[in-house]
Amino acid sequence: MTSIIKVHCVSGAGDETPPCYVLQIDEFKFLLDCGWDEKFDMEFIKELKRHVNSIDAVLLSHSDPLHLGALPYAVGKLGLNCPIYATLPVYKMGQMFMYDLYQAHKNVSEFDLFTLDDVDAVFDSIVQLKYNQSVDMKGKGLGLRITPLPAGHSLGGTIWRIAAPGEEDIVYAPDFNHKKERHLNGCEIERIMRPSLLLLGAMNADYVQPRRRLRDEKLMTTILSTLRGGGSVLVCTDTAGRVLELAHMLDQLWRNKDSGLVAYTLLLLSNVSYNVVGFAKSQIEWMSDKLSRAFEGARSNPFALRHLQLCHSAADVARSPGPKVVLASFPDLECGFARDLFLQWAPHQQNSIVLTARTSPGTLARDLIENGGDRTIELTVRRRVRLEGAELDEFLIQQRARVHSAPKEEVAGLSSDSDSDGELEMWVVTGRHDIPVRHDARPAGCFKANKRHHAMYPAHDERARHDDYGEVIRVVGPCAWSARIAATILLANPAVKQQCLHCCVSAWRPEDYRLAEIVDAEGEIRDVPPAPPPKEEVEEEITEIPSKCVTSVRQVAIRASVQYIELEGRCDGESLLRVVTQAKPRAIVGLRANEGALTTLRKYCEMEGIEKIFTPTRGEVIDATTESHIYQVKLTDALMSGLAWRAAGDAELAWLSGVVAPRARPREPDTTEEEMAEDVVMSLEPCKSGRAHAAALINAVRLSELRAALARHGLAAEFVGGALECCHGTLAIRRLENGRVALEGVLSEEYYKVRELLYDQFAIV
Structure with missing residues (x-):
């Protein structure tokens, strides 16, 4: 028995847009990745919205926003509600990616596409798997089995193998690397042999990759020449993916005394740098065999990076003396600390900017790769500034009105009806010695009453919170965001006692809190003046610094050296085509590639005798069913009610006589004519003639x-x-x-x- 297989290319087909595909096997629909580009294209969301309610499961291949960036929006705004499958590192590092992405935009704009609650909702729905762990689908997916396989490229990166009824295997391999790296093994090509359908990321089909030794020498030469010339090096990288390979490689260089790099500073700058390194230390079993043997033999963690200093603000970088190398997020230079440092360092010719990835077309990093530096460009600069004067007074009035109108149980913007008695409870509840107001009416039904009663004479007790190492957590910061994140993801490193991701508060003791310096877009360091003393009791309830976002256009003269050193960790063109030869699929779908790469892949498949090669465009639906002349029909209730079932062993049989007729599915009011044509399915209606058939x-x-x-x-x-x-x-x-x-x-x-x-x-x- 064969299955009807269709692939709907929502995004990532015929161009370099992020991967997002709907794979339909009979009645079951998989969402393969759900990436979003750096500019947050809403046209992609409109296309995704059509399929959200019919998705049965989501498969994630990598942890970066390119593969899962739109999931918080799909869950929070579109109502996506289904199991999400990913490996453990994709779960952990993906959360760090999305926290960093959210905070990078929130620092400079009124970002509202998704919230941290949406991010948490996504990762709460993830089913964590190990490599080679098979999971059988249920319900409509009875008979389907998914298996994650190592893909290389990133920690926990996955090639998905989907086993369909009828001995048909579908392999989804968007980004993979067959070569071993310092911290990762390559993909297992023998596990993807002879699939019925190969969904292949063909971005590098025509790309000639430099040798690893030459690439590393180029990076080393750029760093040494820049540092010895008195300049600093900005390495634009991601949050928790390829940055691990870079961090491990550079820390090894710094450990080599003959390199002469010990005199300089190596920094990792992101909103979640402490946690990324902390999670990497606990996931050695997901890394290369070399690192695993070193950990088991010498009992030394390869990600105990002795020379890498972890930072979470531009102020930390400014305080570091002398020439330095900074690994900063994000690689597209559209937001984050990498863009902030680029604006500061690009006008100085002694500095160097190292770009490590070919991001989407239209981004600043892609423009620098294609057109180079040594020119003046016009950039939009966004920053957040504190409110002053009349704007500050108006904000305080609005805050006063909001606090007075809120219920008494709400503290710091959090409602008392939240159910949290554990260590993450960050708001004040009824004290031990309070006298609660007695309610006359007893709760009806079998549900227990809310245990947080309204206090008649509140006496709030200060509760001490402890981390995993016994340190007391007293989150004192000017923003509620810091309290939330500190309680969930901070203190992965026991040496760090306190940390605030948003307001750059850092101290060794809880009593040493102060507001750190803020580096503005012009590169000037200024002290943040202390907050004005509270005029009334209302001001004590304000939990975030009053600020606004301003936008300006600047002419930025790029005088620093701009180097593109490929560190993406993907197969090059020659290796990609060899993988196709060894896998020997019956059909191939070339995904996420430009026209030149797709043409190269198509010609190679024709030479190798692969007859079915699909190169779809964005929005196209591919019918990849193996057998021909197979159609899917619906059995109507009228037909099923007239069947006479007969027992035959353990099964029951019936004679069916029907007429095939078109039948339209329910559709949305704004459905186009093309979508209406696609939504028409065939159904079997009872025969009107009523002729008797010969007994069988x-x-x-x-x-x-x-x-x-x-x-x-x-x-x-x-x-x-x-x-x-x-x-x-x-x-x-x-x-x-x-x-x-x-x-x-x-x-x-x-x-x-x-x-x-x-x-x-x-x-x-």
Whole structure:
């Protein structure tokens, strides 16, 4: 039995847009990745919205926003509600990616596409898997099995193998690397052999990759020449993916005393740098065999990076003296600390900017790769500034009105009806010695009443919170965001006692809190003046610094050296085509590639004798069903109600006569004509003629079983000359050459009784 397989390319087809595909196998629909580009294209969301309600499961291949960036919006705004499958590192590092992405935009704009609650909702829905762990789908997906396989490229990166009914295997491999790296093994090509359908990321099909040794030498030369010339190096990288390979490589260089790099500073700058390194330390089993053996033998963690200093603000970088190398997020230079440092360092010719990835077309990093530096460009600069004067007074008035109108149980913007008694409870609840107001009405039903009652005379107790290492957590910061994140993801490193991701508060003791310096877009460091003393009790409730976002356009002269050093960790063109040859798929779909790469892949497949090669465009639907002349129809209720079922062993059979007729599915009001045509499915309606059909006898009768049935009814039977004789030789049952069974003998009561027992061996429909 074969399956009807269709691939709907929501994004990432015919161009370099992020991967997002709907794979339909019969009635079950997988969402393969759900990436979003750096500019947050809303046209992609409109296309995704059409499929959200019909998605049965989501498969994530990598942890970066390119592969899962739109999931918080899909869950929070579009209502996506289904299981999400990913490996453990994709779960952990993906959360760090999205926290960093959210905060990078929130620092400079009124970002509202998704919230941290949406991010948490996504990762709460993730089913964490290990490599080679198979999971069987249920319900409509009965018979489907998914298996994650190592893909290389990033920590926990996955190639998905989907086993469909009828011995059909589908392999989804958007980004993979067959070569071993410092911290990762390559993909297992032998595990993806001979699939029925290969969904292949063909971005590098025509790309010639430099050798690893030459690439590393180029990076080393750029760093040494820049540092010795008195400049600093900005390495634009991601949050928790390829940055691990870079961090491990550079820390090894710094450990080598002959390199002369010990005198300089190596920094990792992101909103979640402490946590990324902390999670990497706990996931050595997901890394290369070399690192695993080193950890087991020497008992030294390869990600105990001695020379890498972890930072979470531009102020930390400014305080670091002398020339330095900074690994900063994000690689597209559209937001984050990398863009902030680029604006500061690009005008100085002694500095160097290292770009490590070819981001989407239209981004600043892609423009620098294609057009180079040594020119003046116009950039939009966004920053957040504190409110002053009349704007500050207006904000305080609005805050006062909001606090007075809020319920008394709400503290710091959090409602008391939240159910959290654990260590993440960051708001004040009813004190131990408070007198609660007694409610006259008792709660009805079997549900217990809310345990947080309104206090008549509140006396709030200060609760000490402790981390995993016994340190007291007292989150003191000017923003509620810091309290939330500090409680969930901070203190992965025991040496760090306190940390605030948003307001750059850092201290060794809880008593040493102060507001750090803020580096503005012009590169000037200024101290943040202390907050004005509270005029009334209302000001004490303000939990974030009053600020606004301003936008300006600047002419930025790029005088620093701009280098593109490829550190993406993907297969090059030659290796990609060799993988296709070894895998030997029956059909290939080339995804996420420009026209040149798709043409190269198409010609190579024709040379290798692969007949089915699909190169779809964005929005196109591919029918990749293996067999031809197979159609999917719906059985109507009217047809099913008229069927007469007959038992046949452990199954039941019925004769079905129907007429194929078109039937439209329910559609949205704004559905286009093309979508209406796609939504039409065929159905089987009852025949109106009502003609009777000839009876069909279904089964293969064994004479030995028939003999046993005759014996149970008191009819003796014996095998004579290959025939079964019964009733003292008056009746004979023999098998004919065409496979049928013949009953011969004298008409009598025994004849009709034997014939009835013979018919009972068949299911007559």
